[in-house]
Amino acid sequence: xxxxxxxxxxxxxxxxxxxxxxxxxxxxxxxxxxxxxxxxxxxxxxxxxxxxxxxxxxxxxxxxxxxxxxxxxxxxxxxxxxxxxxxxxxxxxxxxxxxxxxxxxxxxxxxxxxxxxxxxxxxxxxxxxxxxxxxxxxxxxxxxxxxxxxxxxxxxxxxxxxxxxxxxxxxxxxxxxxxxxxxxxxxxxxxxxxxxxxxxxxxxxxxxxxxxxxxxxxxxxxxxxxxxxxxxxxxxxxxxxxxxxxxxxxxxxxxxxxxxxxxxxxxxxxxxxxxxxxxxxx
Amino acid sequence: xxxxxxxxxxxxxxxxxxxxxxxxxxxxxxxxxxxxxxxxxxxxxxxxxxxxxxxxxxxxxxxxxxxxxxxxxxxxxxxxxxxxxxxxxxxxxxxxxxxxxxxxxxxxxxxxxxxxxxxxxxxxxxxxxxxxxxxxxxxxxxxxxxxxxxxxxxxxxxxxxxxxxxxxxxxxxxxxxxxxxxxxxxxxxxxxxxxxxxxxxxxxxxxxxxxxxxxxxxxxxxxxxxxxxxxxxxxxxxxxxxxxxxxxxxxxxxxxxxxxxxxxxxxxxxxxxxxxxxxxxxxxxxxxxxxxxxxxxxxxxxxxxxxxxxxxxxxxxxxxxxxxxxxxxxxxxxxxxxxxxxxxxxxxxxxxxxxxxxxxxxxxxxxxxxxxxxxxxxxxxxxxxxxxxxxxxxxxxxxxxxxxxxxxxxxxxxxxxxxxxxxxxxxxxxxxxxxxxxxxxxxxxxxxxxxxxxxxxxxxxxxxxxxxxxxxxxxx
Numbered sequence: 001x002x003x004x005x006x007x008x009x010x011x012x013x014x015x016x017x018x019x020x021x022x023x024x025x026x027x028x029x030x031x032x033x034x035x036x037x038x039x040x041x042x043x044x045x046x047x048x049x050x051x052x053x054x055x056x057x058x059x060x061x062x063x064x065x066x067x068x069x070x071x072x073x074x075x076x077x078x079x080x081x082x083x084x085x086x087x088x089x090x091x092x093x094x095x096x097x098x099x100x101x102x103x104x105x106x107x108x109x110x111x112x113x114x115x116x117x118x119x120x121x122x123x124x125x126x127x128x129x130x131x132x133x134x135x136x137x138x139x140x141x142x143x144x145x146x147x148x149x150x151x152x153x154x155x156x157x158x159x160x161x162x163x164x165x166x167x168x169x170x171x172x173x174x175x176x177x178x179x180x181x182x183x184x185x186x187x188x189x190x191x192x193x194x195x196x197x198x199x200x201x202x203x204x205x206x207x208x209x210x211x212x213x214x215x216x217x218x219x220x221x222x223x224x225x226x227x228x229x230x231x232x233x234x235x236x237x238x239x240x241x242x243x244x245x246x247x248x249x250x251x252x253x254x255x256x257x258x259x260x261x262x263x264x265x266x267x268x269x270x271x272x273x274x275x276x277x278x279x280x281x282x
Numbered sequence: 283x284x285x286x287x288x289x290x291x292x293x294x295x296x297x298x299x300x301x302x303x304x305x306x307x308x309x310x311x312x313x314x315x316x317x318x319x320x321x322x323x324x325x326x327x328x329x330x331x332x333x334x335x336x337x338x339x340x341x342x343x344x345x346x347x348x349x350x351x352x353x354x355x356x357x358x359x360x361x362x363x364x365x366x367x368x369x370x371x372x373x374x375x376x377x378x379x380x381x382x383x384x385x386x387x388x389x390x391x392x393x394x395x396x397x398x399x400x401x402x403x404x405x406x407x408x409x410x411x412x413x414x415x416x417x418x419x420x421x422x423x424x425x426x427x428x429x430x431x432x433x434x435x436x437x438x439x440x441x442x443x444x445x446x447x448x449x450x451x452x453x454x455x456x457x458x459x460x461x462x463x464x465x466x467x468x469x470x471x472x473x474x475x476x477x478x479x480x481x482x483x484x485x486x487x488x489x490x491x492x493x494x495x496x497x498x499x500x501x502x503x504x505x506x507x508x509x510x511x512x513x514x515x516x517x518x519x520x521x522x523x524x525x526x527x528x529x530x531x532x533x534x535x536x537x538x539x540x541x542x543x544x545x546x547x548x549x550x551x552x553x554x555x556x557x558x559x560x561x562x563x564x565x566x567x568x569x570x571x572x573x574x575x576x577x578x579x580x581x582x583x584x585x586x587x588x589x590x591x592x593x594x595x596x597x598x599x600x601x602x603x604x605x606x607x608x609x610x611x612x613x614x615x616x617x618x619x620x621x622x623x624x625x626x627x628x629x630x631x632x633x634x635x636x637x638x639x640x641x642x643x644x645x646x647x648x649x650x651x652x653x654x655x656x657x658x659x660x661x662x663x664x665x666x667x668x669x670x671x672x673x674x675x676x677x678x679x680x681x682x683x684x685x686x687x688x689x690x691x692x693x694x695x696x697x698x699x700x701x702x703x704x705x706x707x708x709x710x711x712x713x714x715x716x717x718x719x720x721x722x723x724x725x726x727x728x729x730x731x732x733x734x735x736x737x738x739x740x741x742x743x744x745x746x747x748x749x750x751x752x753x754x755x756x757x758x
Contacts, residue, residue: 055616105618113616119609121673121737130606133599134618140627143598144591155599195618 007066008033008199008231009054009109014063015087016049016255023049025255026063026088031199036225036232038246040239040266042275046255047235048114051203055111056101061085064093067107067199073097106134110197112188114204114235118176124187125172128159131194159194165224166190182213186220193228200225202234206241214238218245243267251275287402294395302388308377313339315378316354318371331361351379383428390424393417423582430578440578442687447578448642449682451585453666454592454675455635460664461672461737462596463628464608466540468660469527470636472547475655476523477516477637478644479554482569483562484512490571495564502561509573513584513641520637521630523550528629532622544657554652569650581642588635593675595631604628608673669726670733677735693719 009031016024024046031037039047053060056073061081065073074097077085105111110131119127132155138148146152163169166186171179176187185205192200205221206214218241225232236242242249243263251259251266253275259266266272316338334357341353377384397417401410426443433439452474459465484507486494495501507515531542553559555566563569575581595601603624606614615621644650666685670677696715700707 057612057616100620101612101615102618102620105616111616113613117610117613117616119606119613121609122605126602129599130602130614130619131617133603133606136599138599140595140600140631143600144595146594146598148599152599191617 006033007031008035008068009233010066011050011054012064012066013087013089013092014050014053014060014065015085015089016046016053016058017061017081017085017087020084020086022086023255024053024060024252027252027255027257029250029257029260031231031233034225034229034231035247036221036234036245038242038249039233039235039252040237040242040249041252045252045275047252048203049255050252051111051201051235054104055109055201056099056104059098062087062089062093064095067109071095071097072099072104072107102134105195105197108196108198109201110192110195110199111201112185112192112203112205114207116181116184116188118184118187118191120175120177122176123173124168124176124179125159125163127176127187128162128191128194129155131191132158134195162190162194163187165193165227166220181208182217185209185217189220189224193224197230199231199233202232202236204235204237206236206238209238211240214241217241221245284402287398291395291398291402294391294398298388298390298392298395301391302385305377305381305384305388308374308381315371315374316357334360380431383431386424386427390420393420419586423579423586426582427579435576435578438691442683442691443578444581444646445690446683446686447581447585448639448646449663449666449686450679451588451642452636452639452663453670453678453682454589455632455639456663457667457670457672457675457678458592458596458604458635459628459632460667461674461678462601462608463604463625465532465625465628466536467543467629467632468540468657468664469524469543469547469633470663471655471657471659472543472550473520473524473633473636474640474643474659475547475550475554475652476520477640478650478655479563479569479640479652480519480637481512481516481641482572482644482650484515485509485572486569487571487573494569494571495561497567498560498564501564506573512573513638516641517634517637520640521634524630524633525626528626532625532629544660547655547657547660551652551655563652566651566653569644570648572644572650574645574648581646584638584642588638589675589679592631592635596675600624600627665723668733669723671735671737672733673737674733674735674739676740677733677738680734680740688722689715689719 007030011027011029013026013028014024015022015026027046027050029037029039039050041047049058052058053063053073054065060073060075062076062085063074064071074093074095076093076096077090078096119130122130136143136148136151136155138151142148143152160169160172163172166189168179168183168187168190171183176184179187189200189202189205202221206217209217221232221234222245224230234242234246246263248261249259249263249266250257251269251272253271258271258275259269261269316335338353338357341349394417397413400406400413406413430440430443452470456467456470459467483501483503484505486503486506488504488506491504492500527543527546531539531546534542554563556563557565559565596604603614603619604627606617606619607621607624611621640655647654662685666681667678669685670679670681693715696710696718697712698710700710
């Protein structure tokens, strides 16, 4: 194995198997510091599943995830899965490390969701404010008795700043669900940013957006990447967006990596074209 | 506008000081007052009256205020017309009789004045909200105290207020869990039972223990704790039970959690009646002769402090994460909120206050028996929470007073047979009240599902200024 020294994120042979279905098959990839890397593939290729493995929502059946040289997730086929396992590298990993999503977020990986998951009964501001909870220093008692006045003020200020960044400061008191679709997406990004991440994972940020909005979003992602010195790893369907902003692209189909490289390389790759357009039978 | 308010607040404070001062200065000797009430020239025909007066004066020597007032009442009732009651000593008499109420009113006025003053001073802007809440609390408590003095502490109104305050605390504690954290738990009666028993066991007077624990040689515990310490202990023990039960149970989702907690409540009820634990729990016998309260202010004070703490918790960063968990567990976890720990916090805190509520309920009932803490008690509380609105503290409080008032008082007449013009009104008989009550609740849940308040809170500002026009210039 090569050194992982400058990789912000590295996946080693991540396999996710649901019963007999292999959703992600031995996916290995890496994201370098300050890169924007995209993971693309046709519907059902296993992109979101891969994301869920990184963020701790699913426990991968096999494989390891490193974050800044540090092993954060690791698993190998166990129990029933030993017999059922259909992926590769079955015996490569023996360690078990299964952190919950909140632990992953605390490490500095923040994500957004494909189907927007905002806190529905709360305002835009409150949505972002909740994300500042993980950096609290107060305990239950001091927080209840308002002895953490300074911290509370900092949290509110930080949440406001994040709303400002995504341009929603004027709508802070609107109910999250009453915002237009595009703004809900932005609010989700603001919420993810409020956790002070180093690596931002965006799950189809442009889904449901028109070309104009998608364009804006692309510029916005590049902008926040520079502003907060982030590394961005995103899943996307919109080819325009991906080609515009990504430094590198990984293409998967049926859970397997089929191509990787710079946007222009990937664009001309015959395997990718086949995967997206289907195989010509003749 | 501002100057006017400052002047008004100063005026209020001055009136309050005058009222308190005057009341205190007229709380002198009742004997003196009685003597002055006498007509100047008593003939021998009035000897009976003189005797009655002497009886009053004799009684006064003991210094029992309540008895004094009763004697005086009787004296005035019998001989009132012949006494020299004029405006001046009439007022004095009124002030003497209502001294405590007037003092309470004076203090409340002073607090309102001070709060108004604070809210108008820009330098104290930070204290504005606490000041307003303090003023509201002062009005509430003074009001309750005055009503209690007028209506008497054993009147139906006071009974309803006492039980209502206790149910309000328990309903709010359940709302914290069900309405704010989204954990559907049905264990409330179990935690109340633990709280009630803990409180009762530790406050039975040492010399009554032999009598209470007559089948168990006076029981194991042979000391009594101060009331407030025992109440806190009741909460802590309930919280400890919640902590243990939460370890396995909180990993379950919605319906399963409800079933598991309901099961816990049933099991704990059986355990507390178990004969082997008799030296502590008195088996299936009553626990009695523990410290109770007689003024309505006590449950109001304890419940008020507890509810205030819960409200402060809900508005803290922890409360916000509880609401996040309720709205979307997956997103909450992705925002770095440790689901299990926060659910456990909410569960333990809710149970703590349910335990405190149980202790208060024990005091209210003056006896405790495990068999009374049935699942139906949890349903009553759940009903209050639903009627008030899941996720609304003010809703829960309002609903518990309404619920207690209707079940104990307003619908009581339905239980009594009634004969109008020789015809017995059909259906009115013992037990009919519960039928009507159930129907009302069914209608409520069918057509008014979000409850009285939904998930909103009662907002004083909106209440006082209902007609804020859009775009208009609103000046306070």
